Amino acid sequence: MTSSALTPRQQSWTIIQITDTHLMDQEDLDFVSINPEQTFKAVIQDIMEQYPEADAIIHTGDLAQVPVVSTYERYINFMETLNVPFYQIPGNHDNAECFPFYDHKDEIHTIQLGKWSICLMNSAVKGKVDGWVEQAQLEQLNQILQDNQDQSIVLACHHHPFEMKSRWIDNHKLKNTEQLTDILGQHNNIKAVLFGHVHQDSLHKWNGIPFLSTPSTCVQFKPLSEKFALDEQAPGYRVMHLHENGRFETQVHRISGLIQKINGEISGY
Numbered sequence: 051m052t053s054s055a056l057t058p059r060q061q062s063w064t065i066i067q068i069t070d071t072h073l074m075d076q077e078d079l080d081f082v083s084i085n086p087e088q089t090f091k092a093v094i095q096d097i098m099e100q101y102p103e104a105d106a107i108i109h110t111g112d113l114a115q116v117p118v119v120s121t122y123e124r125y126i127n128f129m130e131t132l133n134v135p136f137y138q139i140p141g142n143h144d145n146a147e148c149f150p151f152y153d154h155k156d157e158i159h160t161i162q163l164g165k166w167s168i169c170l171m172n173s174a175v176k177g178k179v180d181g182w183v184e185q186a187q188l189e190q191l192n193q194i195l196q197d198n199q200d201q202s203i204v205l206a207c208h209h210h211p212f213e214m215k216s217r218w219i220d221n222h223k224l225k226n227t228e229q230l231t232d233i234l235g236q237h238n239n240i241k242a243v244l245f246g247h248v249h250q251d252s253l254h255k256w257n258g259i260p261f262l263s264t265p266s267t268c269v270q271f272k273p274l275s276e277k278f279a280l281d282e283q284a285p286g287y288r289v290m291h292l293h294e295n296g297r298f299e300t301q302v303h304r305i306s307g308l309i310q311k312i313n314g315e316i317s318g319y
């Protein structure tokens with residue numbers, strides 16, 4: 051008998067975060083002078099080449115720039131061809147009324163991957179660019195953290211909980227971060243917080259917890275900018291390798307070879 055039969059190899063899971071696809075209602079239309087459909091599909095192609103074994107793809111919001119049923123249907127139809135489970139949380143540009151699979155938008159949705167749980171939380175508020183997490187969801191999150199103390203938990207939402215030191219972006223941050231951190235601080239099973247909205251890669255540690263933002267699959271925003279400004283960095287995504295022992299590794303990938311033609315005259319988002 052070999053020892054491997056008695057001690058099975060430690061398991062790990064791979065999740066991919068994509069965010070801020072800003073898809074138009076027609077696939078040939080541009081957004082800020084790039085075609086979001088094209089860059090989104092280039093990102094997905096890279097994911098499928100590099101991580102064909104991915105356990106889930108999580109979209110952290112602003113799926114649509116034109117938030118109508120046909121935009122969401124086109125996204126769903128495309129994602130279904132990948133044969134990877136996929137999930138999405140609404141962003142400020144999305145329309146919760148026609149957002150896919152989100153009938154209970156004020157409830158946390160949990161994805162279970164062995165010893166890991168991914169909690170998808172809605173931070174979008176109708177008619178607003180900035181974010182807020184409703185009390186009912188905060189209570190639910192507290193309960194999930196309480197009831198799953200032997201699980202490792204990743205929390206994902208759309209808005210950035212901490213300032214990015216970029217004045218215009220920080221006007222649009224999550225506005226009740228303290229209520230969220232009050233809960234997170236009471237538990238030690240939360241391993242990371244993922245979000246989008248800021249169209250850039252960043253890491254901020256709070257209480258030992260990494261808070262990670264991820265590049266958009268389309269245009270990037272210039273880090274540390276006082277005013278709205280675009281960045282010439284390439285579109286990208288994040289990969290998280292989650293290990294059974296509660297540790298994880300993460301990495302941002304960018305798509306090289308896409309010509310970024312940024313319109314410097316665009317003055318608002």
Ligand SMILES: [Zn+2]
Nearest residue numbers: 112141142247
């Ligand atoms: Zn956003």
